Amino acid sequence: MTDNILNIRPASETKWDCASFGEVMLRFDPGFGRVRNARQFNVWEGGGEYNVARAFKKCWGKRSTAVTALPVNDLGWLVEDLMMQGGVDTSHVIWRDFDGLGRNTRVGLNFTEKGFGVRPALGCSDRGHSAASQIRPGEVNWEKLFGEEGVRWFHTGGIFAALASNTAEAVIEAVEVARKYGTVISYDLNYRASLWKSQGGKEGAQKVNRHIAQYVDVMIGNEEDFTACLGFEVEGLDEHISSIDPANFKKMIQTAVKEFPNFKVAATTLRNAKTASVNDWSAILYAGGEFYASMMRENLEIYDRVGGGDGFASGLAYGFLEGKGAQAAVEYGAALDELSRRSLINLQVVPFLCLHQRLLDGVMAGGFYLIRSHPADTTCSALLDFLHQHLGSKARCL
Secondary structure (H helix, E strand, O other), X not given: OOOOOOOOOOHHHOOEEEEEEOOOEEEEEOOOOOHHHOOOOXXXXXXXXXXXXXXXXXXXXXXXXXXXXXXXXXHHHHHHHHHHHOOOEOOOEEEEOOOOOOOOOEOOEEEEEOOEOOEOOEEEEEOOOEOHHHOOOXXXXXXXXXXXXXXXXXXXXXXXXXXXXXXXXXXXXXXXXXXXOOOEEEEEOOOOHHHHHHHOHHHHHHXXXXXXXXXXXXXXXXXXXXXXXXXXXXXXXXXXXXXXXXXXXXXXXXXXXXXXXXXOEEXXXXXXXXXXXXXXXXXXXXXXXXXXXXXXEEEEEOOOOOOHHHHHXXXXXXXXXXXXXXXXXXXXXXXXXHHHHOOOOOOOOOHHHHHHOHHHHHHHHOOOEEOOOOOOOHHHHHHHHHHHHHHHHHOEEO
C-alpha cells in the first residue's frame, strides 16, 4: 500500500496546491523550420519548474503560484501576462529594475526546434544575466510562502540549480524551509550538460544535486539524470542514452533509496528514441518499496517534445495529491507526458478535457468517450484522430 507514503497537507490548511521555483523564459519556436533561417516564431512562456505549476492549474484546476524573477520592462510584462493566461499566481515574482540595455537584467530566451525524423530536436538558449539567474538566498520570503500561506507540493529542479552557484544556494534555502513546514518536495534532476559546463561539469552537478537530494521527497529523472547528477550507474545504458532495460533501472533506484532514505518516491520516464518523431514511451515509479509501471506506448508519434517531462511530473503529483495511489500516479504522469508531446504548445492541453478527466482516465483505462465542446473545435478533432489511432473504435465523438 502506498496511501500514506507521502504525508500531504490538507488543502483546507494551505493557500497553494503547488508552488514552483525556477526561471520562466520566453520560448521561440520556428515551427518545422530551422532557427538559423527563420523569419517568424511562435512565442510563449516556459520553464522546467514553472511548467509543472502551470499544468497544475491549467490541466488539473489546482491553485498554483510561481516563484521567479522578471525585469521591469515590456518583455517582463509579456511573461507575466502569459503566466496569468495560464492561471498561475504571480504574487511571488521578484521584479528587477531594467537599465534599458539588458546589461543588468533581462528575460531569458529559449529558441527550440521540434526535430523531425533523423533530425533531432535542437535547443539554443540565450539566458545570460537573466533576472531569475540572479536570485540569491534571502531574496524570497520562504517563511511567508510555506509558513503563513502554506503549500502542499513544492517543485523545483536541476535546471534552475545549474544556472549559477547563487541559484543552487537559493534552492537549498527553499527546500530547507519547505521541509520545516511539511510541504512535499519534488525535484526533477533535468541534467543539461550545457548548463553545468561553467559550474564544474558532472562533478559540479553531483556536488550540488547530492546536497539538495537529502531534502527531496519525490525524485524525478531519467537514467542520464540519475547517472550525471547523483553518480548512480545504470547497467546496460548505451552511450547515446537511447534505451534502457527497466530491470537495471530498478536496481539503480534501490541503490539510490538506500543512500537517500528520504526518497519516498522515485520516478522516471523510459523511452526508446527510434527517431525524433517516433518513440516508444512508458514510465516507472518507486513507492513504498514497490515498483509500478505505466502502460507501454509503442511507436508514439511526437509532435513537440518540449515540456513532456514536466507533464509527467505534474500528472504524477496530481495522482498523489488526489489520493489515487502510486499506480494511478505513474499512469497520469505518463498520459499527460504523452499528450504534452503531441500538443502544439508544451502543456497547453485543452483544460475542459483534463478537468473532466475523461481524456487521461481514458488513456489510462484503454478507452473512453471524448466529449466535444463545439462542432468546429479543431483541437478536439485532432485529439479524436489521435485517440482513434491508439484506441480504435473505443474513442467516439458525442
